[in-house]
Amino acid sequence: MNTLSAAAARRFAVRQLHLLRSNLTTPGEDDTPLLGTSRRRWVRRIPYAVAVILQASLIPTGIVCLVEFYDLVLPVAAALTVAQTAPLLLAITRPLAAWWISAATLTTTAVVTAHHHQLTGSWPWTAPMILAYLFLLLALGLRERAATLVSVWIATFLLTVLTTTLGLPRAGDGTTVLLIALSGAVLLLGWAVRDRAVARRLLTEQEQISEVERERRTLLEERARIARELHDVVAHHMSVIAVQAASAPYRIPDVPADAAEEFGAIAGTARESLAEMRRLLGVLRSEETGGEKAPQPGVGQLAQLVETVGRAGVPAELTVGDGLADRVPQAVALSAYRIVQEALANVVRHAPGARTWVSLSADGPELRLTVVNAPPPQRTESLEASVEGTGQGLVGMRERVRLLDGRLDTGPLPDGGFKVAAVLPLDPLQETTA
Incomplete structure (x- = not known):
């Protein structure tokens, strides 16, 4: 039984190591630089500016710390510091590869500094090296998936423990505990920010x-x-x-x-x-409980429609050309009525109390229809509370105009009003038939 348990434990450990290696060697599918999807150029340059500023401040201080605290020669101190901070630029586009370079540099630094007898500072890493590593982890958390972040934290934990306990002169001080705790917090922060950004993007796409x-x-x-x-x-x-x-x-x-x-x-x-x-x-x-039994409305019913709108608080005036009601074919008259109906409904919803003018006239083979409203008498909110209804009536107007091969022009006026103008062709054959 003990033999079987030990074998099962070994298989489990091997599987976990394979999974850990896979997570640490397989970068995410998204290779877009940090903030690379922003439309503003200066926003896309922010990660590079931050990386340059960090390098300009951490490289000199890191070299000084290694030379003063660990008595390293200047070339070795410079090489270790540059190797630790240079991946910050790479982390903008390849954070996982940058982490491998940084982790290898941390291990090398611990080995090199441990064999120097004049240890007057914190060991095994200096504050600039820890800051560079944490900023790199932040970039990693903003780009990689959760499984990779967990694997990176486990690798960081193993790296600090093994580096400070196996074959080195002394155990590490509080620096190792600080690095383990801060690395976990930074990875969690990066993942939370990334997850929130992804959720907002998906919500925007769904909307x-x-x-x-x-x-x-x-x-x-x-x-x-x-x-x-x-x-x-x-x-x-x-x-x-x-x-x-x-x-x-x-x-x-x-x-x-x-x-x-x-x-x-x-x-x-x-x-x-x-x-x-x-x-x-x-x-x-x-889908209807019953068909419409009344005759379809036309130009002759516009006066009744305008009167109904007037009772709703919108003073409207109607002007129809002489004898136009008898000349307009039924299909064109129906479309004209519906366009006026929707335009007046929009005035009631979005500009309550605004004075409105409706005019229909014949210009050769075309029917010209215009609905113009002035701005509302006082600043009032639209009665259309939901966004769902905004602008949908214009869709129906366009469809009716397109059906008759006409033209539609809608838009706000300089004084704050709104205009709906449609040109509908009059078919001479239908006029003769009527």
């Missing part, structure tokens, strides 16, 4: 994804609504075609048999088209 999905959902909902409304418009015209074609032989005297048969075929095709359209758009209707 951006949510915003894109929200806009996409709004776009799909508006397209579905447009499809339902167009179904009603097209269904009306197709019904008229079917009725006219079916009743033509009875309304027109002496219709030839071939013509009557052709009228019947037209009526049948129109009815089949209506049935197919109803089946294709059945999914869009399935």
Whole structure:
């Protein structure tokens, strides 16, 4: 039993050593320099500036400490100090490789200083060397994964213990305990800062994804609504075609048999088209408790809409060109009504009490629609409390304008108001039909 336990313990120890070596020799996948993702150039230069400042201060003091406290010759003291501080620059891009250099230098320094008899300072390392090592560990904690940081701390613990106890003249003083404690604290601090930065980055990315999905959902909902409304418009015209074609032989005297048969075929095709359209758009209707039974609104209903907005506290004026209501095709009139409706709703939400002007006019083959509001009479907060609703109405406006191959111009005015201007083409064929 004891033999089996000892063998299991050895296997466990070997596995742990392999894991430790793997963590200490496998750097993270991210090779971006510290603060390298910042858009500001001066922020990206901060790590290099800090490394240069540390080297400029630690190299002279480190050399002096080794020469004065341990009676080392100047070339050896300079070589050890430079080898300990130079990895600070490397740590900006390759912190794990820099740690290996620093750890090897700490071990060499302990061995060299231990064999000098004039030990008048702390041993085995000077304060500048400890500071350089801690700053390097901080860079390591900001870049590497948690498993690597734990392995580095374990290696630091083993390094300090073995260096000060195996075959050296005397045991280390409080410097070793200080290095073990501070290295753990610095690694933990670096990991915490890195973990918080990663969490904030992921949260920002998720918010951006949510915003894109929200806009996409709004776009799909508006397209579905447009499809339902167009179904009603097209269904009306197709019904008229079917009725006219079916009743033509009875309304027109002496219709030839071939013509009557052709009228019947037209009526049948129109009815089949209506049935197919109803089946294709059945999914869009399935989410509603019932279809809209009232006629679709148009230019003629804008006066009622403006009156409703006025009761909500927004004084609005409507100007419609003479005879325009009879000239605008039903599909264009429906889109114009919805654009005005959304624009006025935005005024109620974002500029309550602002005076508003709505105008529709015909300019040749185009319908010009403008909704302009002045700034609110007093500084008030938007009634739209959540960010989710901000700007989503413009998506529906663009979709309706794009459907009719028109143009849309929206934006703030210099006086603090807002303008919505749309140009919708009037189809001459539809005008004649109407």
